[in-house]
């Protein structure tokens with residue numbers, strides 16, 4: 001592991017200033033992803049600025065029924081928060097489906113959003129990987145990619161990357177239209193969650209649209225007001241990353257879909273907001289047929305790889321089953 | 332880069348100079364010779380290194396020692412500081428280990444599970460997310476303990492060991 005300096009800044013602004021002056025430095029949240037990647041030689045910061053104590057560790061009420069989640073709130077505390085459990089069950093469920101009790105105690109909201117892909121070529125410095133080492137190629141494209149992306153990949157050129165974003169929490173936040181509050185060297189800005197993570201495009205090395213030295217300070221959740229749910233399909237019952245997951249919220253009025261939010265995990269380089277499916281559903285009868293048609297509308301764009309074609313029907317069935325469950329009783 | 336820290340472990344203060352790269356697990360084992368936390372994977376995947384930091388279970392292999400300078404660390408040894416701990420007794424009574432390598436981590440994790448259940452925290456198998464009280468059924472225990480692997484597969488005895496203490500402490504019906 002490369003040697004590094006460790007700093008605890010006194011406030012968010014000085015943390016940002018410290019990092020702005022150090023192009024190879026990084027913020028440290030719970031460290032459950034960054035320390036792991038440093039051990040593997042994948043991340044090589046020369047400065048760690050510990051931000052666990054200087055962003056808020058509180059969840060506070062917003063006037064409209066929404067919530068503001070401080071970036072340092074541990075995943076475990078967020079999942080257990082009464083307001084989250086009652087108003088945004090999809091978020092509690094997503095968090096509880098991720099990692100282990102120990103990891104959730106240490107992991108922070110900010111760090112969870114920015115955790116890096118679990119692609120085995122990315123985490124092995126002896127392998128080619130455009131994300132870790134731009135221009136070296138993508139080992140997964142023709143290699144082991146059973147758990148890689150089926151949507152929005154870059155399949156040729158220097159940006160080639162078929163990795164998925166591993167966070168469960170981020171999938172729920174994507175369905176919830178969360179807004180990420182960021183403090184940078186040039187001041188504060190708000191980033192809608194769908195604009196935070198990016199597709200690989202022509203540069204797989206960048207997971208997000210954040211610039212160096214930008215600190216996530218909080219996440220705002222607007223009020224939801226409809227039933228919601230998270231479901232995750234994985235190779236074992238607990239303590240495994242998603243093959244495919246879904247965050248869904250739906251409101252049915254007089255048998256018709258009045259409003260719906262859908263996001264998929266495990267299918268793309270970013271949490272995948274299923275806008276095509278949402279459009280196909282709004283104003284339609286809440287029936288199994290409409291749900292299937294909507295899922296198919298979304299997945300028509302899928303470009304599965306040699307070994308992950310199973311994710312297409314898996315995602316389709318997960319959309320249909322989850323919507324059926326959520327609308328039971330209101331259909 | 333060398334940094335001065337003080338680790339408060341199992342009630343004892345240890346002033347220490349550590350390289351910033353040192354994990355809590357390595358500081359405990361290699362520097363303080365407190366060897367009940369074990370190194371299995373060193374990547375957060377097995378739970379053998381589980382300790383309590385300020386009463387919360389964490390994987391000490393992914394915690395940098397410099398970040399817990401001001402925190403209270405409790406290992407499986409420390410749980411027995413005031414005499415036999417009910418979890419230690421339950422693991423013995425239920426034959427909940429074979430080689431014992433994962434056991435200190437299992438015990439610390441179980442202590443965390445009991446505290447989390449008493450605080451009313453749900454799990455991924457909890458049907459009613461809004462319920463006030465947690466009932467640590469076998470399924471609940473399995474899910475909540477899933478961050479602790481046992482290479483000897485003593486799971487079938489670990490679940491009843493944790494269940495026995497949960498029942499005695501009123502978080503299992």
Ligand SMILES: Cc1cc2nc3c(=O)[nH]c(=O)nc-3n(C[C@H](O)[C@H](O)[C@H](O)COP(=O)(O)OP(=O)(O)OC[C@H]3O[C@@H](n4cnc5c(N)ncnc54)[C@H](O)[C@@H]3O)c2cc1C
Nearest residue numbers: 029030031032033034098099108110111112167168216375
């Ligand atoms: C064995 C294992 C299994 C796991 N399983 C799952 C799973 O099933 N589902 C899942 O979703 N996750 C899973 N995880 C990942 C886990 O959720 C993440 O490691 C964790 O959420 C990261 O949070 P952290 O605070 O520890 O981040 P850190 O490791 O501290 O940081 C991660 C990144 O975020 C940056 N960062 C941290 N805080 C901020 C901030 N406030 N502003 C800007 N940048 C910041 C850091 O510089 C770093 O690049 C697993 C991890 C392990 C080790």
Ligand code: SF4
Nearest residue numbers: 119121129138161162
């Ligand atoms: S899929 Fe992305 S992360 Fe994995 S090897 Fe290819 S470029 Fe690297």
Ligand code: FES
Nearest residue numbers: 371372373378392
């Ligand atoms: S040694 Fe820490 S989790 Fe395996």
Ligand code: FES
Nearest residue numbers: 429431481482483
């Ligand atoms: S008792 Fe041997 S690893 Fe668990």
